[in-house]
Amino acid sequence: MTVQTVKILSELVNTPVDKLLTQMKDAGLPQTSVSQEVSEAEKEVLLNHLKRQHGEDEGSQRITLQRKTTSTLSRGDGGKAVNVAVKKKRTYVKRDDVDDEAQKQEELVASRLLEEQNRLEEERKLQEAAAKAKAEADEKARQGAAVKPVVADAGAVNDTERNASVTGAVDPVESPKQPKVEKKASKPAVEHKKPDAAPKGKKGPVRNDSDKEKDKPRGRNHDNKRGSRVNLNGDDENRRGKLGRKGKKPASKQEHGFQKPTAKIVHEVALPESITVAELAEKMSVKGAAVIKVMFKMGAMATINETIDRDTAILVVEEMGHTATFIDENAVENDMIEAIDYDGEAIKRAPVVTVMGHVDHGKTSLLDYIRTTRVAAGESGGITQHIGAYHVETPHGMVSFLDTPGHAAFTSMRARGAKATDIVILVCAADDGVMPQTIEAIQHSRAAGVPMVVAITKIDKEGADLDRVKNELVAQEVVPEEWGGDTQFIGVSAKSGEGIEALLEAVLLQSEVLELTAVPSSPAKGVVVEARLDRGRGSVATLLVQNGTLKKGDVVLAGLQMGRVRALLDENGKPIESAGPSIPVEILGLDGTPDAGEEFIVVANERKAREVANFRQGRYREVRFARQHTAKLENLFSEMGKDEVRTLNVVLKADVRGSLEALIKSLTDLNTEEVQVNVVSSGVGGITETDASLALASDAVIFGFNVRADTSAKQFIERESIDLRYYSIIYNIIDDVKQALSGMLSPDLREDIQGTAEVRDVFNSPKFGLIAGCMVIEGTIYRNKQIRVLRDDVVIYEGELESLRRFKDVVNEVGRGIECGIGVKNYNDVKVGDKIEVFETVEVARTL
Missing domain, CATH: 3.40.50.300 (P-loop containing nucleotide triphosphate hydrolases)
Known part of the structure; x- marks a missing residue:
């Protein structure tokens, strides 16, 4: 056996020597230098240690090796060589395990094939039984005997058929030779499951001829089964077998759950105070066009987004055959208020x-x-x-x-x-x-x-x-x-x-x-005394606590606004932690400036408070929108004959809500049929560039009551030459607006009688026609003024004076008590005793 050292082993496994020595040290081996020998047992110890580090147990019979080789690829044109790195990954498995796994796979394929053959045999038997029962039923029908079909479970035909569940079989029919089978809903003993997917990287089960036959498309005459086919789950989808010749549908566990309604569904439609046509159609489960059609037949034309009142909606709902009920839009608000507990020990306040x-x-x-x-x-x-x-x-x-x-x-x-x-x-x-x-x-x-x-x-x-x-x-x-x-x-x-x-x-x-008593331990409630917008602190509201105790951190709902109390201040501006009954206090933290006089309450749930505030704001916008669109056809006709109304547009900003409300009411009270004040925009706080832009667009005057414009607004106002006026006393702004409206009024025309002359004699002039010899009995007669001829104090002619003479001289005026000759232009019916009146039309300025 070749002796291997640490250095040789590192070259074999393609691992640096230092890293290999560190791994051997972690595994508890004694090697510390590259020249020391490594035995086979020590290699096994090192291998098991590395497996544990990579999440594998010692008993695993699979090992994966990764190798990386680097080669140099030289270019033919003499260019720079390129280094090519190749990574190889190879998995080794013990041979016995591979053989065992292949054998298990073959056994699994064989068992599935056997199950498929048994299932097809059972289907064939069930179809034969169903066809036989159907033939007997047809024979009875021809003989005039009524036979009632009985729905039977597929497992009730025979003992062998209890192990299959086929949905395409036709129900057996009751016959004299066959006992009646009661309908059962029991689960079949054996359920066919979809074969498990083959393991990744391996071949799936071998398909036999029966599987191939199963995937072939079934024609009308294939295998003597008209239009029948078998799906992958083993369900027979023979439509003729399902519906039968007379359209009777058998019981099946996999039938569609939807049933077409046989009668019209009557909906109970909950109606609020107002609702759009689209929402009404949705509540009745019909299309919006159907509702519009019904309303058109009733004489009301509406679009799908138009809002209709509750009475109209009731008529539409009843016309379409549904039932109308009422819902309380204030249910959320009332439930929240009723949930507040004000019980407790009452003390004197x-x-x-x-x-x-x-x-x-x-x-x-x-x-x-x-x-x-x-x-x-x-x-x-x-x-x-x-x-x-x-x-x-x-x-x-x-x-x-x-x-x-x-x-x-x-x-x-x-x-x-x-x-x-x-x-x-x-x-x-x-x-x-x-x-x-x-x-x-x-x-x-x-x-x-x-x-x-x-x-x-x-x-x-x-x-x-x-x-x-x-x-x-x-x-x-x-x-x-x-x-x-x-x-x-x-x-x-x-x-x-x-x-x-x-x-x-x-x-x-x-x-x-x-x-007077109050419950200090209950949640606070009271009234908003005043509210303003502070530039550094935001919305500041003055509240008067009437019951309970208001604390820092409470959630306050005041009219259209809500928020969590961030700070409490007394009337001197000093911070306090709480305010009991009958104590006025300023609070910070509301998301807007509530109207003065609104009631406020402390609620426990901030989400519900925000929901109620949003609901109130939406209702307020609907009311305001409805007021702006109240012009109807009859109103348009009635306004056609009136003169044009002159309007003074105003952008109004004030320091507090109470003053703003009083100013708006005082200015709108100055409106008449000829002139009126239109408050384009109003609010609490300083004048901003947005206010100036709005004033420019609407040709309005900006009034600041105890507030001032910021720097950007001042620059914009000076650049665009917008009229900006500051006031600190309310009657000054009222007087100025009244004066401006008075200047917009049309002046009154008044006739000022200058003089009256009495006709004493009438002369005929070849140049001017009839000349009236008169005596001035009142005032002064002017030549360039308008005249009236009066007979018996009744005006019979109104025109111009053509000539005024004193003897032969033409004069411009004749005073009282002096005789003169007057020629009336285009009038020759002057008689003795008539009076000639000279007058002047004067414009008189009007005031409110």
Whole structure:
């Protein structure tokens, strides 16, 4: 035996010496140098170690060797030689295993061939039995005896046929010589399976003549079986055997599951408030064209994407033979709200007080003294234009205040303040008395069912008359307690502080009567007081918590907007962790600015909150779209006779939602039949380049109320010469718009009578015809003015004055009490006693 060293072994296996020594060391062999010998046993140990590393066990009888040879290919043209690498992979298997595997393969092929022969024999027997039974049934039919076919399992014919399942056999028929076989659904004893695929890299089973015969196409007369063929799964697909001569279909386990309906299917169609024609057709499982056809027959023309109301959809559904039911579109919203648990221990809460009254009657100054702040000094124009929310700790307890604007434009804001409050403080100045907004505040508080406490301010001012104020309030059915009524009247002064303590005591006494309670442990709910868009922080909403506790991280749903609370701030801008009942708080994190006055709730599931918010937004868009497309044919005809309406387009941006709402309402209230304000776009936040582009496209004016344009918007506005105006006081913007609309109005035409002359005599002139000798009895007669001829104070002619003479001289005007001759152009029927009236048409500018 040749002695092999480590170096020789490395050359044989084409492995570097260093790598081979490392592998031998890992295998536990003692070789450490290239000159040491390697025995056969050590080679076996090394081989088993390498097998384990490659995932093979020691008992495997298969080994794969990979060799790589490199040769140099020289080019005939003397160019650079090319190195060619050849990789060879060879697998060695023990001979005994190969022989055993070939023998097993031959046995498997033989067994499959035997099974196939048995299956074909069984099929032949079943077909013969079926043909015999069919012949007997036909014979009976000819003799007039009705024979009822009985569906029998294929395994119930004889014992041998129980081991096969053939789907193409015809059911045996009941005969006098054959007992009735009950229908069974039992599984056959033996199921034919598809032969397993041959192992990869080896030949499949040998096909015999029967297999080849099976793959041949079957004609109508092949093997005396008309149109029959056998598929690979052993199923007979003889169509005549399946359906029979009279079309009767036998029972089969592999029949198609679909059955054509014998009667019309009536669908129960759930209808929302509105639905498109395509959605309605889908609910009834019909094509959209069928629905359009039915609607056309009913006299309603619609397209497939047109939205129809519920009443129309009901008529269509009933016309097509289906049943209509109603669905509640607010089901998701109602389910989410009803799932919120507000149960818990109720405790006493602080009252929410709204201060209402006429503008400049001292509402904010009164709150300033209570809060010891100077809010009124920072108000633009000395008036409040936002709803302010504060809570104050007094010696008598905590009170939350809402300060509402008193300007006439903020009616809706005062209405929201009355709805969100427990008590209303009606402020009325002692020197001014009851004013229009005072009466409006009384009406709002009565409509909301909120008790009032009257604070008569400026009692230390000269000219103050408390009795006059009380009498005027009594005229509005607000009767003080000392006069037998149920309203507390307190005289206060915001400068000296007189009566402030008595006012707070009256408010807290009224809250005691109301017995106000809340559940702090429940999820928070309340009302949106105000909302604005901050450039650095996003949407900032002021909320008044009415029940429960609002915490950082809660999911808030407010109107069309939702979001997770990222931060809570009190009215002074300081961060807090939670806000309990009757506490106003600012929150960050909403995905938009909700409308002031919207109710908010805290929900547990953010996904459902987003779903409800998206649903509300979709419904809001549908309503807005419907309002924009309300023009119908009759409206078009009615508008044809009207003059063109002149429109002032406006792009309006404001700092908060409440002011924006008040501005839009005030501007649209200026509309008339001739001129109107069209708010092209409105929003909360600064003026952007998008707003400027929209204003340029729509030829609109940009109004900024307590907001400014950013740098890009300013450059765009200056480049395109767009009209941009800033305002901080609401009545200034209203006055400017009113003036602009007045300039758009058509002027009024007014006739100004200059003078009147009485005809005393009539002369005939060869050049001018009849000349009326007149006496000017009123005003002045001008030659270049229009005239009227009056007879018995009735206008009989209107035209021009042709000549005006004083004796023989032509004059331009004749004053009162002077005689003159007047020639009327194109009129010769002037008589003595007529009056000639000279007038001038004057244009008079109109105002709103």
